[in-house]
Structures are given as structure tokens and as C-alpha cells.
Amino acid sequence: xxxxxxxxxxxxxxxxxxxxxxxxxxxxxxxxxxxxxxxxxxxxxxxxxxxxxxxxxxxxxxxxxxxxxxxxxxxxxxxxxxxxxxxxxxxxxxxxxxxxxxxxxxxxxxxxxxxxxxxxxxxxxxxxxxxxxxxxxxxxxxxxxxxxxxxxxxxxxxxxxxxxxxxxxxxxxxxxxxxxxxxxxxxxxxxxxxxxxxxxxxxxxxxxxxxxxx
Amino acid sequence: xxxxxxxxxxxxxxxxxxxxxxxxxxxxxxxxxxxxxxxxxxxxxxxxxxxxxxxxxxxxxxxxxxxxxxxxxxxxxxxxxxxxxxxxxxxxxxxxxxxxxxxxxxxxxxxxxxxxxxxxxxxxxxxxxxxxxxxxxxxxxxxxxxxxxxxxxxxxxxxxxxxxxxxxxxxxxxxxxxxxxxxxxxxxxxxxxxxxxxxxxxxxxxxxxxxxxxxxxxxxxxxxxxxxxxxxxxxxxxxxxxxxxxxxxxxxx
Numbered sequence: 001x002x003x004x005x006x007x008x009x010x011x012x013x014x015x016x017x018x019x020x021x022x023x024x025x026x027x028x029x030x031x032x033x034x035x036x037x038x039x040x041x042x043x044x045x046x047x048x049x050x051x052x053x054x055x056x057x058x059x060x061x062x063x064x065x066x067x068x069x070x071x072x073x074x075x076x077x078x079x080x081x082x083x084x085x086x087x088x089x090x091x092x093x094x095x096x097x098x099x100x101x102x103x104x105x106x107x108x109x110x111x112x113x114x115x116x117x118x119x120x121x122x123x124x125x126x127x128x129x130x131x132x133x134x135x136x137x138x139x140x141x142x143x144x145x146x147x148x149x150x151x152x153x154x155x156x157x158x159x160x161x162x163x164x165x166x167x168x169x170x171x172x173x174x175x176x177x178x179x180x181x182x183x184x185x186x187x188x189x190x191x192x193x194x195x196x197x198x199x200x201x202x203x204x205x206x207x208x209x210x211x212x213x214x
Numbered sequence: 215x216x217x218x219x220x221x222x223x224x225x226x227x228x229x230x231x232x233x234x235x236x237x238x239x240x241x242x243x244x245x246x247x248x249x250x251x252x253x254x255x256x257x258x259x260x261x262x263x264x265x266x267x268x269x270x271x272x273x274x275x276x277x278x279x280x281x282x283x284x285x286x287x288x289x290x291x292x293x294x295x296x297x298x299x300x301x302x303x304x305x306x307x308x309x310x311x312x313x314x315x316x317x318x319x320x321x322x323x324x325x326x327x328x329x330x331x332x333x334x335x336x337x338x339x340x341x342x343x344x345x346x347x348x349x350x351x352x353x354x355x356x357x358x359x360x361x362x363x364x365x366x367x368x369x370x371x372x373x374x375x376x377x378x379x380x381x382x383x384x385x386x387x388x389x390x391x392x393x394x395x396x397x398x399x400x401x402x403x404x405x406x407x408x409x410x411x412x413x414x415x416x417x418x419x420x421x422x423x424x425x426x427x428x429x430x431x432x433x434x435x436x437x438x439x440x441x442x443x444x445x446x447x448x449x450x451x452x453x454x455x456x457x458x459x460x461x462x463x464x465x466x467x
Binding site for chain 2: 005007072073074075076077078079207
């Protein structure tokens with residue numbers, strides 16, 4: 001029987017913090033995408049959640065440093081702690097980009113028909129990547145983490161194609177164009193952070209160093 | 215980091231009577247590096263380093279098979295001069311064990327026996343050894359005082375200085391800090407790292423964090439077998455064996 005270590009309680013605390021953070025990050029991004037597509041003002045709510053995510057990020061960092069200082073973790077323990085710090089950063093960025101999306105929407109006004117299909121498609125795919133990357137981390141699933149990286153190619157392609165469409169057939173209102181381009185840009189960045197989260201999960205599980213950005 | 219093996223064991227097996235303590239160990243100790251040997255109690259780590267300068271010869275029930283090469287020559291060849299071997303491969307033990315003599319005479323003991331120095335030359339050897347062991351500044355004004363007047367940490371550095379006085383090539387340290395407080399431990403650890411410039415250092419330790427701090431390479435022994443041996447950063451970040459992982463993360467041992 002494995003013995004219980006003093007470090008174990010700290011690792012459980014860290015995991016619990018991160019799980020709560022992940023749930024909130026998912027909800028925050030989802031709310032901002034939904035508001036963009038269906039309309040409605042969720043700025044205050046998303047701002048509050050984004051701040052909470054930032055607060056979680058600081059708490060995870062503090063807890064991680066405490067565990068390193070007190071227990072000198074090594075191997076899987078150390079990788080898990082590093083992973084939690086990096087993943088909490090990704091999750092906090094989800095919140096920040098979600099806030100940026102709703103802020104743009106409020107500042108520049110409603111969007112019309114232009115780009116609705118792309119934003120909706122990118123939004124759905126990005127949400128699936130977020131859910132999959134968080135699930136991969138939660139269940140230590142390497143296959144799921146690898147799939148997130150593959151899915152990112154589809155989002156990138158949609159993003160590039162949409163920019164080309166914007167250049168070829170821009171909408172009449174410039175506000176609409178800016179709002180649309182910034183939103184798809186933020187969705188693309190959110191997807192990149194989901195990839196980071198998946199990579200960090202792979203590193204945590206088997207020490208694999210994945211560098212997707214060239 | 216040196217690629218040259220200063221010491222290499224080839225299929226080294228060792229028994230005390232019917233008890234097999236080391237099982238066909240193959241390990242290369244790199245020159246001018248600190249190599250840590252860790253493992254749970256009874257895994258054979260002290261026996262391993264004691265076999266690197268034939269200290270186990272003194273145990274009557276000990277049987278050894280395989281080879282231990284020092285600069286390519288087997289130290290278990292019958293023609294090996296064991297006294298010269300132990301000069302080349304010095305050893306420091308868990309508990310500081312100064313001779314009941316003055317600080318000066320403790321250091322001068324080896325060079326006198328080996329007729330390596332006398333007079334002013336011996337004074338220089340004593341000073342060099344104490345400086346190398348980071349003890350000179352603390353004892354230079356009381357060299358004639360009893361070695362027992364020193365603190366535990368100072369006594370251990372005195373023992374290291376005593377081992378260095380005969381100009382060894384390899385220094386074996388068997389749990390050198392286990393009887394010391396954190397401040398004295400920190401000094402010995404800094405010393406181990408500084409010494410690798412001129413010596414090949416092998417340290418047996420129960421303290422994994424110490425192995426992680428001071429060593430370039432780490433070997434993990436379990437039940438007389440070499441389970442894992444790699445660069446220290448690899449062993450502590452990405453151990454390749456589940457047993458190593460469980461040991462260093464405190465899941466057993």
C-alpha cells in the first residue's frame with residue numbers, strides 16, 4: 001500500500017483549485033460567445049468572472065510555490081505543480097479574451113449578418129477544444145490532448161480564410177469589420193491557449209516537451 | 215562535464231556469506247563530477263562505495279566477483295598495492311572521526327605515513343588541505359589545538375582535509391552530513407561541489423534533496439541492483455523507472 005505523504009494534501013488542494021478555475025473559465029468563454037452571437041449584455045458578469053479567474057491564477061501560483069518550498073517535490077509531483085501553474089495561466093487568459101470579446105461588442109455596437117456564420121463556427125470549435133483540453137488534464141488522457149492540437153488546425157484555417165473574406169468583401173460599416181476581426185482573432189488565441197493547456201497536460205503525464213509554435 | 219570514466223564497475227557482485235548484497239553492477243563514475251548513490255536502507259550503497267577502494271576486503275565473509283577499474287586497471291588484481299589504492303581513493307565516513315591528536319597532526323598523519331612531505335613542505339600540505347576543505351580560516355590560529363575542540367561540522371571538514379592531504383584522485387563520502395546540522399551540511403555540500411574541480415567525488419546519501427543539489431549524476435540502487443543511473447536533472451525530473459519515481463517521490467523507502 002502506498003503511504004500517504006504530506007505533499008499529497010497540497011497536490012489535492014491544487015487540483016481542486018484548478019478544477020474550479022477550469023469550470024469557471026469554460027463558462028466565461030461560453031457566455032461571451034453566446035452574447036456575441038445571440039446578443040445581450042453580459043459585460044459585467046464576464047468582467048467579474050475574468051477577475052475571479054485572475055484571482056484563482058494568483059492562488060494557484062502561491063500554492064505551487066508553497067509546495068515547492070515546503071516539500072521539494074520531484075518527478076511527477078514537480079511536473080504536476082509546474083503544469084498547474086502553466087494551465088492556470090491559460091485559464092486566466094480564457095477569461096481575459098472572453099472579456100475582450102464582450103467589451104468590443106459593447107463598444108462598437110451590434111454586428112449584423114456579416115461574419116456571423118464564421119464566429120459561430122469558430123466559437124463552437126473553440127469551445128470543444130477548451131472542453132477537451134480540460135477533460136484531458138482532468139483525466140490524464142494523452143489521446144484527447146493530442147486531438148486538441150489537431151483540432152487547432154481547423155480553427156486556424158477558418159481564421160485565415162475569414163480574414164481573406166474580410167479583405168475581399170468587407171462590410172459597409174467599419175465598426176462591424178473591426179468588431180468581427182478582433183473577435184475571430186480572440187477566438188483563435190483562445191484556441192491556442194487550449195493547445196497550450198493540452199501540451200502542458202502531455203508534459204505533466206510523461207515529461208514530453210511539445211513545442212507547437214514555430 | 216567529463217565523459218571519461220575514472221572508475222568503472224563491470225558485473226560487480228558482492229556477497230557477505232550467503233547474502234548477495236550487490237548484483238552484477240555496471241556503473242561508470244565520471245571524472246571530475248559528483249556522483250550520488252541513493253537508495254533505501256540495505257540496498258547496498260555503502261557496500262558499493264566501500265568496494266571502490268577495497269574496504270570490504272577487511273570483512274572475512276566477503277566474496278567479490280567482477281571488476282572495478284580505476285583508470286582502466288582492475289583494483290582487485292592480486293598485484294594491486296592496496297595502501298596506494300586507498301591513497302588514490304580516499305574515504306570520509308558518516309560520523310566525523312578525527313584522531314585524538316592536534317588539528318595539524320590529523321592532517322599531517324597521511325603525508326607522514328606515505329613519506330610525502332616534511333618540515334615546511336608538510337606545513338604547506340596542511341595549509342593546502344585545510345584550504346581545500348574550506349576550514350583554514352577557522353583554524354589557522356589554533357593548529358595545535360585538539361581536533362576534538364572543533365564542532366561536528368568542522369570535524370567533518372577536518373576529516374575531508376585529512377583525506378585530501380595525501381592528494382587522492384577520488385573522494386568517497388559515505389553519508390557525510392547525516393550527523394551534521396543544516397548550516398554545517400550546507401558547508402559540506404558547497405565543498406563537495408567545489409572539490410570536483412580537482413577530484414572525482416562519489417557520495418552516498420539518504421537525503422535525496424542533497425543528491426539533487428550537489429551531484430551531476432545520480433544512481434539509484436534497490437536490493438543490490440542498479441535501477442537507474444543518469445544525469446541528476448533527468449533522474450529528478452523524468453525518472454525512467456517506476457521504482458525510482460516511487461522512491462524519490464517518497465512513496466516507499
